[in-house]
Amino acid sequence: MNAALFVGKTGLSAQETALQVISNNLANVNTDGFKKDRAVFEDLLYQIQRQPGAQSSESTELPSGFQLGSGVRTVGTQKLFTQGTLQITEQNLDVAIEGKGFFQVSMPDGTTSYSRNGQFQLNSNGEVVTAEGFLLEPAISVPSDTTSLAISVDGIVSVTQASTATSTQIGTIQLADFVNPSGLQAMGSNLFKETTSSGAPATSNPGTTGVGTTIQGALENSNVNSVEELVDMITVQRAFEMNSKVISTADQMLSFVTQQL
Amino acid sequence: MDKLLYLSMTGAKETMLAQASHANNLANARTTGFKADLAQARAMSVVGDGFQSRAYAMTERPATDITAGVLNHTGRELDVAISGEGWLAVQTPDGSEAYSRAGELQITSTGQVLTGRGLPLMGEGGPIALPPATKIDIGQDGTISVLDDTGALAVVDRIKLVNPDGRDLVKGEDGLMRLRTGGQAPLDPAVELESGFLETSNVNAVNELVSMLDLARRFEMNIKMMQNAQENSESSARILQNLG
Numbered sequence: 001m002n003a004a005l006f007v008g009k010t011g012l013s014a015q016e017t018a019l020q021v022i023s024n025n026l027a028n029v030n031t032d033g034f035k036k037d038r039a040v041f042e043d044l045l046y047q048i049q050r051q052p053g054a055q056s057s058e059s060t061e062l063p064s065g066f067q068l069g070s071g072v073r074t075v076g077t078q079k080l081f082t083q084g085t086l087q088i089t090e091q092n093l094d095v096a097i098e099g100k101g102f103f104q105v106s107m108p109d110g111t112t113s114y115s116r117n118g119q120f121q122l123n124s125n126g127e128v129v130t131a132e133g134f135l136l137e138p139a140i141s142v143p144s145d146t147t148s149l150a151i152s153v154d155g156i157v158s159v160t161q162a163s164t165a166t167s168t169q170i171g172t173i174q175l176a177d178f179v180n181p182s183g184l185q186a187m188g189s190n191l192f193k194e195t196t197s198s199g200a201p202a203t204s205n206p207g208t209t210g211v212g213t214t215i216q217g218a219l220e221n222s223n224v225n226s227v228e229e230l231v232d233m234i235t236v237q238r239a240f241e242m243n244s245k246v247i248s249t250a251d252q253m254l255s256f257v258t259q260q261l
Numbered sequence: 262m263d264k265l266l267y268l269s270m271t272g273a274k275e276t277m278l279a280q281a282s283h284a285n286n287l288a289n290a291r292t293t294g295f296k297a298d299l300a301q302a303r304a305m306s307v308v309g310d311g312f313q314s315r316a317y318a319m320t321e322r323p324a325t326d327i328t329a330g331v332l333n334h335t336g337r338e339l340d341v342a343i344s345g346e347g348w349l350a351v352q353t354p355d356g357s358e359a360y361s362r363a364g365e366l367q368i369t370s371t372g373q374v375l376t377g378r379g380l381p382l383m384g385e386g387g388p389i390a391l392p393p394a395t396k397i398d399i400g401q402d403g404t405i406s407v408l409d410d411t412g413a414l415a416v417v418d419r420i421k422l423v424n425p426d427g428r429d430l431v432k433g434e435d436g437l438m439r440l441r442t443g444g445q446a447p448l449d450p451a452v453e454l455e456s457g458f459l460e461t462s463n464v465n466a467v468n469e470l471v472s473m474l475d476l477a478r479r480f481e482m483n484i485k486m487m488q489n490a491q492e493n494s495e496s497s498a499r500i501l502q503n504l505g
Binding site for chain 2: 003015075210242250257
């Protein structure tokens with residue numbers, strides 16, 4: 001059978017994967033703390049049909065061989081941890097990270113997840129939780145008679161209570177950093193999980209040892225650039241069409257054989 | 262049976278192979294740093310006694326098109342593209358050195374710098390390993406500087422950028438370029454790197470599509486010749502039957 005058929009097929013499935021990645025990015029264009037993905041392609045192995053330098057006769061050799069590529073494949077997706085723009089919300093429990101680092105979230109099963117989404121809330125016990133209700137780590141509980149809450153750039157949470165005139169520190173938000181954040185496993189719900197390729201987390205107070213600072217009253221927007229994604233979508237669509245053209249051409253060639261002979 | 266049939270058959274078969282080569286280029290129209298393969302046909306005449314009426318077709322890949330693709334801005338600090346001529350050196354699994362223009366770099370948990378397909382990127386003295394850093398900056402000449410936890414800036418290594426003569430490069434079975442004679446190309450300080458960019462594939466989609474259509478018609482002509490051969494043999498059989 002015509003090899004072009006199968007090569008064209010690899011092109012189609014790669015472009016389909018690319019479109020899925022782009023559509024997920026576009027769907028999350030308004031998700032706070034979302035980091036976009038990118039599909040990485042590589043050419044598949046080449047098959048040697050004819051070795052360069054093979055003898056074409058006893059005394060002459062072929063100057064160039066023939067190696068046939070077998071198409072394209074998606075190696076994987078890469079998360080791009082570029083900074084999203086900061087949006088001022090003036091909510092006192094909205095925290096954005098300016099720079100590297102992740103908030104630590106303790107999951108119901110006892111493990112720790114990492115997130116860039118700083119839309120925190122309080123639960124019925126006065127503890128700081130994420131939108132899903134998972135506890136922030138290290139846990140911070142806000143006293144019930146709090147009149148105002150402030151989070152400093154280095155993560156110190158202090159409150160003013162109705163009973164006292166001075167403010168009291170109730171905890172510190174710590175950030176975790178990874179050698180290779182792209183190696184984190186995205187779990188959905190804006191959460192990431194540690195893997196062997198991400199390395200172990202290094203926790204530190206905001207603003208120290210290379211991690212970013214915490215900005216109260218702001219949220220980090222998604223780092224998806226919708227214009228860029230739409231342009232990518234155009235190139236994906238055209239590449240898809242061209243590969244389907246390859247398949248239809250190869251098909252016509254084969255059907256010509258069966259009709260004419 | 263007439264030799265015509267076999268001649269047309271090789272023509273059609275080799276056209277189909279050339280078709281696959283163009284299909285591979287089109288499949289990689291969006292692969293970062295991909296270089297299109299060229300395909301050409303060669304006439305291989307059968308030399309022997311008597312009249313040389315037989316010249317079989319043979320498709321071959323004379324070279325790879327190494328013209329640069331378009332630089333596409335990504336803004337990621339670990340995306341690099343070479344502006345102008347030159348190649349990034351990578352280490353293949355067998356330990357030898359190969360060259361690529363795909364610069365979607367990533368860092369492993371041990372600090373090793375890998376390309377998008379997972380091969381270690383070569384520095385001045387072997388694969389690059391980075392210390393833990395808050396910010397990584399890749400300069401125009403491939404110098405990697407890192408800002409460490411204490412805020413000190415240090416130059417760690419330099420990406421091995423090479424620029425061998427295009428005629429000495431040949432594409433291997435894994436799609437990476439290698440020196441035709443084997444060995445390693447020396448570092449070329451004149452090669453310039455752009456950080457925050459990726460090079461697109463240099464496949465010209467219009468060229469490839471037109472070549473595909475052209476090859477499809479050639480294929481059909483070869484099949485037509487096979488049909489002619491069939492008609493010829495049918496007529497001669499008929500004439501011989503009528504004689505008898």
